[in-house]
Amino acid sequence: MSFLAIDIGNTRLKWALYASPQPGAALLAHGAVFLENIDQLAEREWQALPAPHSILGCNVAGDAIRRRVEEQVDELWEIEPRWVVSSLQAGGITNGYDHPGRLGADRFVALIGARWHVLARGPARPALVVMVGTAVTVDALDQNGHFLGGLILPGHGIMLRALEGGTAGLRVPTGEVREFPTNTSDALTSGGTYAITGAIERMHRHLSQRCGPHCPHAPVTLMTGGAGWKVAPALDLPHELVESLIFDGILSLQSHRLAL
Ligand SMILES: Nc1ncnc2c1ncn2[C@@H]1O[C@H](COP(=O)(O)OP(=O)(O)O)[C@@H](O)[C@H]1O
Ligand SMILES: CC(C)(COP(=O)(O)O)[C@@H](O)C(=O)NCCC(=O)O
Ligand SMILES: [K+]
Numbered sequence: 001m002s003f004l005a006i007d008i009g010n011t012r013l014k015w016a017l018y019a020s021p022q023p024g025a026a027l028l029a030h031g032a033v034f035l036e037n038i039d040q041l042a043e044r045e046w047q048a049l050p051a052p053h054s055i056l057g058c059n060v061a062g063d064a065i066r067r068r069v070e071e072q073v074d075e076l077w078e079i080e081p082r083w084v085v086s087s088l089q090a091g092g093i094t095n096g097y098d099h100p101g102r103l104g105a106d107r108f109v110a111l112i113g114a115r116w117h118v119l120a121r122g123p124a125r126p127a128l129v130v131m132v133g134t135a136v137t138v139d140a141l142d143q144n145g146h147f148l149g150g151l152i153l154p155g156h157g158i159m160l161r162a163l164e165g166g167t168a169g170l171r172v173p174t175g176e177v178r179e180f181p182t183n184t185s186d187a188l189t190s191g192g193t194y195a196i197t198g199a200i201e202r203m204h205r206h207l208s209q210r211c212g213p214h215c216p217h218a219p220v221t222l223m224t225g226g227a228g229w230k231v232a233p234a235l236d237l238p239h240e241l242v243e244s245l246i247f248d249g250i251l252s253l254q255s256h257r258l259a260l
Contacts, residue, residue, distance in 0.1 A: 002028065002050060005250040006057030006081065008065060009106060010134035011157075012226060013038050016247045017049055021056075021254035023116050032226075035061060038068055042075035055081035056254045058105035058246065084109055084253060091115065091252045093145045106246055107137050107150065113249030114222050115145045117242065125217035128204050129245070132225035134158065136196050140207045143215045148207070151199050156227055159192045177234050197235045204237055 003021035007014040016030035031045045055073065059066045066083065073081050086103040088095050091112030097103045107129075114127045118141075129139040132155065139150030154162065163170045175185025177193045200221070207219045221237050224245035232241055242248070 001054075002052045003251070003254060004049075004052035004055040004081075005247045005254075006055065006059075006069065007106060007109075007246045007250070008035075008057060008059040008061045008069065009226075010061050011035065013041075013069065014246070015041075015045070016244070017052060018247075018251065021054060021251060023120075023248055023251045023255060025251060035065060038065065038072065041069070041072040046072065046076055049076075051077045052079065054254065055079055056084065056250050056257075057081050058084040058109050058250060060104045060106050084250070091249065091256055092119070093141065093147055096147045096149060103147075104137070106131065106133075107139055109249030109253060110137075110224060110245050111139060111141055111147050111249070112252050113242070113245040113247070114141055116248055116252045117222060117245070118220060123217060126207050126211040126215060126219040128200065128207055128219050128221040130200055130221065130223040130225075130228070130239075131245075132196065132223065132227040132231050136199070136225075136231075138200050138203045140203055140210075140219075142207075142211050143217065148210065151203055153196065153199055156192045156196070156230065159195065160188060163188065193231060193234045196231050200231075201236055 001020045003018045005016045012032045012034050014032045017028045019026040084105045086101055086105055086108040088100045092115045093111050110129050110131055114129045118125055118127050124143045126143050127141040131137045134155050136153045136155050137150055140148040142148055172184045175189040177190045178186045181187040181190045221239035222242050223239050224242050228241050
């Protein structure tokens with residue numbers, strides 16, 4: 001009953017083949033390709049994979065990309081991939097967005113993955129769910145699994161490209177994160193990093209204040225996304241890098257679906 005999970009972001013398509021559609025299932029294979037290379041998935045990354053029994057994906061890169069990925073699946077297997085659509089509730093969370101269907105599917109499954117991690121470890125507690133990708137999202141889940149809301153801000157790459165494009169003097173190599181940057185490269189890298197960590201620290205404060213009085217457990221901060229490792233060292237909060245968070249959410253959703 002192997003299961004293929006697909007996460008399509010605005011920079012890369014990530015995929016993971018599991019032995020079965022349950023959280024904690026054995027990981028058989030996984031990979032990531034930049035979006036410009038998705039038309040080679042069938043003849044490269046997926047070519048030697050055993051046919052999965054089911055496929056569930058989340059996509060925030062638009063319908064054209066989704067159709068191109070479906071063509072790659074069709075080239076290899078007789079399976080219709082299913083795609084996550086954000087909704088009012090699923091996988092143990094409730095969605096407080098004004099229009100629940102408009103929450104990015106990757107954010108939605110990351111929240112479900114975070115809820116699974118929280119409950120797998122012990123008593124229910126709030127969670128701050130940070131995804132550092134093309135964009136950065138900082139989402140707040142209360143101790144009951146209710147999504148309170150979240151921030152969207154530019155990822156490092158977009159910030160730097162915006163600054164390069166909007167100025168004459170900021171085309172410089174990447175620098176280091178410093179408390180008091182003394183050159184352009186360090187100033188840009190530190191500015192971008194602290195914009196991201198500052199937003200995370202601010203949302204952590206909001207969530208702690210919201211849930212503090214009647215929740216014995218402080219929020220847990222779970223970070224994921226391709227650039228998470230770059231930001232984590234500068235974050236002034238206890239946190240955990242969970243590379244598989246989105247896939248954990250997709251697995252949880254698929255297991256609920258099969259349980260219905
Ligand atoms: N191999 C890589 N090459 C370039 N950038 C990478 C790589 N791996 C991770 N990144 C970083 O992670 C970001 C993409 O992360 P990812 O989580 O895949 O984004 P998305 O989900 O938006 O597609 C890039 O903007 C870059 O900062
Ligand atoms: C915010 C995002 C662009 C993040 O995408 P990513 O950085 O993972 O490519 C994506 O979650 C999205 O398109 N959201 C829809 C709008 C919203 O969530 O409000
Ligand atoms: K993402």
